[in-house]
Amino acid sequence: MQSSRQKNGAIKIVTPEDRSRVIAILTTAFTMCPLLRWLYPEPERYLRHFGGFLDYYAGDPYTDRSGAYFEREDRGALLWLTDKAHRDDARMMSFLLGSVPENRRTETERLFEELGKYHPKKPHWYFTMLGIDPMHQRSGWGGLLYQYGLAILDEAKGLAFTEATSASSARLYERLGWRIVGEVQLGSSPPVFPMLRHPS
Template identity: 25%
Template sequence: MSKINNLIRVSEEQAKVAGKVLARAFHDYPTMNYLFPYEDEKSRKLPKIFEYLVRYGIMYGEVFSNSPNIEGVAVWLPFWEAEMTDDKVFKCAISYSDGRELGSILGEEYQKRYEPIEKCEYRCHKQYADFSHWYLYPIGVDPIHQGRGYAGLLLREKFAEIDKQNMPCYLETNTEKKVSLYQHFGFEIVEEGIIPEIDVPYWAMLRKKD
């Protein structure tokens, strides 16, 4: 089991479990409530979304947890792998549990609803981090383990490495509560607003290199 500092690198065999942890962490997230207005659909599909993101992170970046029990998960993508091109998505689909691309799993209605979110994220990412950086996408802690410092551990240990690389880091969040956490670790707000068409807030944040 590969480690960095005090973190555990999540393996493909752990991707489903890690995806479920993130799904529980983001269950009441504003964008997820918009994408899945019906509770039964959200409960079924969120684990699929986050398992897919974990597998993408394993394939094209780094995915860490705080312990083998996977109380929390952080997916880190180097800037050159952050854009999910059709080719990358196809390759990731091969490693997925049922071998299908995420769009076909979630359906056309999801893709239609996700479009304004995707456009906003892409524009902000391109505008404020069009240079070498790490992309934090996403980080979450299982609700039953929140408040124990796991998110801080996941950030602090990885930042120790990122700072040695003298690399900036970029992220987006849709909850004001998370903004103060990220600011504590050196992120600055570069843009905030409401995602057009869907009335969901967003904050684009950048942690600059030294």
């Protein structure tokens, strides 16, 4: 983990004071995410609901100190839930069904129910969001930020789960030790790839 800090000099664990910066980074980063833009296809709907989606999907990394971001230039952010944290999936689903277009509610509910079947039954870490500002994408920052988070995971010797929302992000995760365990695609939704990473 120290080498990552030395190389970029600016990765910082998130705190409550960083909340608005991290939300801004991730809102910008996910404008082209196949899953997020399927959920919120119109720009106005996306901007209105993304912050709420983040709250329900990613929990509270700011008080849990379960996230990191590039403090310099706000290049990107990574959020996770530790094996001690638990997301309220019922509240998340209620939010989703009230915010996605009406004609996507049934598919949205079925999609997330199917994804839930891939979550490990035993305690695990859940890497929820990795986003890089489009101005800095394809420059290696995503891998560097993920290596920082995975160093924390490996120190804890934890089992981890994530969902890649594109084939390209799945390939990045595979290079970092993740394994695809399925592919979920329902109706008009894009494919989503559940992935596991076992302790090294």
